[in-house]
Amino acid sequence: xxxxxxxxxxxxxxxxxxxxxxxxxxxxxxxxxxxxxxxxxxxxxxxxxxxxxxxxxxxxxxxxxxxxxxxxxxxxxxxxxxxxxxxxxxxxxxxxxxxxxxxxxxxxxxxxxxxxxxxxxxxxxxxxxxxxxxxxxxxxxxxxxxxxxxxxxxxxxxxxxxxxxxxxxxxxxxxxxxxxxxxxxxxxxxxxxxxxxxxxxxxxxxxxxxxxxxxxxxxxxxxxxxxxxxxxxxxxxxxxxxxxxxxxxxxxxxxxxxxxxxxxxxxxxxxxxxxxxxxxxxxxxxxxxxxxxxxxxxxxxxxxxxxxxxxxxxxxxxxxxxxxxxxxxxxxxxxxxxxxxxxxx
Amino acid sequence: xxxxxxxxxxxxxxxxxxxxxxxxxxxxxxxxxxxxxxxxxxxxxxxxxxxxxxxxxxxxxxxxxxxxxxxxxxxxxxxxxxxxxxxxxxxxxxxxxxxxxxxxxxxxxxxxxxxxxxxxxxxxxxxxxxxxxxxxxxxxxxxx
Numbered sequence: 438x439x440x441x442x443x444x445x446x447x448x449x450x451x452x453x454x455x456x457x458x459x460x461x462x463x464x465x466x467x468x469x470x471x472x473x474x475x476x477x478x479x480x481x482x483x484x485x486x487x488x489x490x491x492x493x494x495x496x497x498x499x500x501x502x503x504x505x506x507x508x509x510x511x512x513x514x515x516x517x518x519x520x521x522x523x524x525x526x527x528x529x530x531x532x533x534x535x536x537x538x539x540x541x542x543x544x545x546x547x548x549x550x551x552x553x554x555x556x557x558x559x560x561x562x563x564x565x566x567x568x569x570x571x572x573x574x575x576x577x578x579x580x581x582x583x584x585x586x587x588x589x590x591x592x593x594x595x596x597x598x599x600x601x602x603x604x605x606x607x608x609x610x611x612x613x614x615x616x617x618x619x620x621x622x623x624x625x626x627x628x629x630x631x632x633x634x635x636x637x638x639x640x641x642x643x644x645x646x647x648x649x650x651x652x653x654x655x656x657x658x659x660x661x662x663x664x665x666x667x668x669x670x671x672x673x674x675x676x677x678x679x680x681x682x683x684x685x686x687x688x689x690x691x692x693x694x695x696x697x698x699x700x701x702x703x704x705x706x707x708x709x710x711x712x713x714x715x716x717x718x719x720x721x722x723x724x725x726x727x728x729x730x731x732x733x734x735x736x737x738x739x740x741x742x743x744x745x746x747x748x749x750x751x752x753x754x755x756x757x758x759x760x761x762x763x764x765x766x767x768x769x770x771x772x773x774x775x776x777x778x779x780x781x782x
Numbered sequence: 783x784x785x786x787x788x789x790x791x792x793x794x795x796x797x798x799x800x801x802x803x804x805x806x807x808x809x810x811x812x813x814x815x816x817x818x819x820x821x822x823x824x825x826x827x828x829x830x831x832x833x834x835x836x837x838x839x840x841x842x843x844x845x846x847x848x849x850x851x852x853x854x855x856x857x858x859x860x861x862x863x864x865x866x867x868x869x870x871x872x873x874x875x876x877x878x879x880x881x882x883x884x885x886x887x888x889x890x891x892x893x894x895x896x897x898x899x900x901x902x903x904x905x906x907x908x909x910x911x912x913x914x915x916x917x918x919x920x921x922x923x924x925x926x
Contacts, residue, residue, distance in 0.1 A: 637881070647883025647921060676836060699840050707843045707924035714878060718835045721874050746881050747874055755870065769874075772866035777873055778856065782892035782905050 438576055439549065439618045441488050447547065447616055449483035451519050457545050458516035461499050463492040470571045470584075471559070474499060488521075488549060488618075489575050490557045490582050493600070495727040496520050497529040497668035500539060512543040519545040523556070525602070527611035528725040528760025529668050534613075535763045536723075538671065548614025553580035553622045554595050555603025558732075562598045566591065596626060602728035602741065605629050612761055633745045651706065654713065656736040659704045663730035663740055664716065669723045676700060677712050717743040722751050722768020725760045793847035793913040795822040797906075798837065800830045802860040803895045804852035810899030818903035819910035822850065829853070830891075831864030835875045838889060842922035848888045848913040852905070855893040865893075884921050887912050 444462075451457045464475030464485040472492045475485050476499070500512070500520065512518060522530055527548055533539045554576055562571060566586060573585040580595040596604070603609070607629055610621035628634070640646045661677070664670045677700050684693065700711040724744040731740045751757040754777055757768045765771075799805040805826045811818060827833055830853025838849050851872055853865040872891050880886040892905045 646881065650882045651921075699836050700843070701924070705924055707922055710882070710922055711839045711843050714839050714875075714882070715836055717878055718871075718875060743878070743881070747878060750874055750877050754873065769867060769871050772863060772870055774856075776866065776869055778869065780873065780876065780891065781869065782890060782908075 438552070438578065439488055441486070444488055444547070444549075444618055445483045445486050447618075448477065448486055448519065449480045451545065452477065452480040452483065456517065457519040460486075460519040460521075460547075461496050462486045462519075462521040462547070463488060463494070463496075466491075470574050489573075490554065490598075491574050492521075492523070492549075493556045493729075493732060495526045495529055495666075495668055495729050496522065497526055497533060498666060498729075500530075500533065500544070501668050501671040513540065517543050517545050519547055521547050521549055522611055522614070523549050523551055524606065524609040524611055525725050525727040527613050528608065529727060531612055531760040531763050532669065532723050532725060535760075535765065535767060541763075545615045546611065546613055548611030548617040548619075550611060550617070550619030550621060551603065551606070551609035552619050553624055554582070555580075555599045555606060555609060557582065557598045558600040561600075562593070565593050565597050599626065600728055600732070601632055602726050605631050606726075613763075630745055630749050633742055633749060636739075636742055637746075650710075653738055654706055654709045657704060657709045657713070657738055658736060659702070659709060659712065660735060662733045662735065663738075666729045666733045667720070668727075669720055670716075676715060677702070713738075713740075713743065717747060720744055721747040722757055722759060724748060791914055791917060793821050793910060793918070794845060795848045795850060795910060795913060796841040796846045797822040797824045797850040797852060798827050798830070798833045799824050799894075800853040800860075800865075801826050801828050803854040803858065804830075804892070804902065806896035807852075807894040807898050807902040810896065811903045812899075814899050816899060816903040818906045821910045821913075822906055829859070829861050829864035830868040831859070831861065831866075831871075833868060833872075835871060838875065839922070842884075842888075842919060843924045845919075845923050847916075847919040848890070848909060850890055850892060850905070850909055852892045852894050852902075855895055858895060884919075885916055887916060888919055 448460045452460060460477040462475055463472040465487050466473045470491055472487055474494050474496055527546060530546060534541055569586040569588055571584050571586055575583045577583040577592055582593050582595060582598060584591045584593055604626040609624055640649055701708045726745060728741055734740060751768050799808060808824055830851055833851050841849050853868055859865040876886055876889055879889055890909060894902045
């Protein structure tokens with residue numbers, strides 16, 4: 438089990454020695470038991486750091502956020518940054534490295550192995566606690582969680598409250614790291630792609646694929662939370678919002694009307710489908726299944742199904758595993774003679 | 783095949799044709815005076831690898847009943863590897879669209895070289911006939 442004191446000491450040491458200019462990590466939230474991302478620049482702040490099953494965030498996001506085209510330049514100028522990375526997050530960093538978005542020397546990866554556990558799902562925890570309010574969640578042995586509630590301490594089975602992605606995860610150990618906490622441990626909860634396979638088999642048997650997605654997408658309010666939280670969505674201008682099309686005082690209505698809008702802003706179903714198809718396609722061979730999009734979705738759209746569908750296709754047909762090798766060409770920029778050809782006339 | 787019945791449903795088809803092969807292939811079909819379904823709106827692109835999934839989604843949203851992407855045979859790409867990249871991208875998009883419940887037949891890919899005017903005519907006829915049997919595409923079409 439990982440000791441939080443070791444992590445704090447390491448972060449303090451890194452900041453003290455000037456090896457890194459900042460640490461991006463997890464800290465205690467200000468309300469409830471969920472951790473929050475914290476950004477430290479002074480050694481004494483290292484005490485704020487925490488590591489528990491509520492550290493769900495993929496912190497790679499904060500390397501790409503805020504003036505996205507600027508951030509790699511910022512990193513180069515403002516010195517290395519240490520970043521906490523779980524197994525999935527570390528693969529996210531590998532993808533960013535693969536795309537030359539980051540330079541390896543600009544980040545110090547503090548790898549945190551999820552060992553035989555993972556992070557929790559808030560809804561599942563609420564169900565498991567049956568009305569009691571969780572104040573604090575920590576790791577216990579055997580991958581179980583110890584939950585402090587208002588009415589005392591409870592121990593819950595990890596399997597009951599782990600996020601879906603963690604149940605299917607086989608790479609809970611960081612792929613890249615400069616400092617490593619925890620050990621690689623065998624995990625066996627559910628088969629990889631368990632949720633996808635189950636959903637697909639049922640929907641195909643009943644012929645309800647379209648009915649399901651039509652009903653699901655109707656809920657989408659196009660808030661783009663899934664886009665905002667994704668470390669891979671770092672385009673300067675997203676196809677769904679035309680921010681760089683300046684409207685000058687002399688722009689005529691005809692000009693505005695004739696501008697190409699690939700996907701309209703209205704949340705009619707066709708445009709919502711367009712957005713989600715494009716989002717999923719842009720993540721093909723890049724999504725590391727950190728599950729953040731699904732977690733932040735306010736209307737519970739099962740976005741992981743779309744992401745894992747393409748992840749599975751990439752693995753089955755192109756033998757491409759996401760986020761393991763930063764020197765490999767990306768999925769859609771490479772090809773193989775054995776790629777499927779029989780679907781083409 | 784020219785539809786014998788003018789009352790039959792005439793599908794709207796968007797065909798993205800590679801400038802170096804399929805577009806010339808369609809030209810050849812034309813100058814050879816071949817008769818084939820005229821339902822396709824051909825859009826010449828520089829390379830099938832440049833056909834963004836967005837073009838295809840956009841075509842469906844603007845009311846296309848079927849979309850065809852046609853490029854050079856494997857190994858024949860003017861840009862060396864554009865058609866291989868197209869093959870991967872389009873395979874993935876086809877799987878994704880199918881996963882969302884849209885008929886996979888609506889969205890196809892073909893290899894047609896500049897010398898294959900007859901194949902172009904055949905592909906167009908068969909594709910149009912398939913789409914005609916499926917009927918109008920309403921799932922991804924914007925209702926405006």
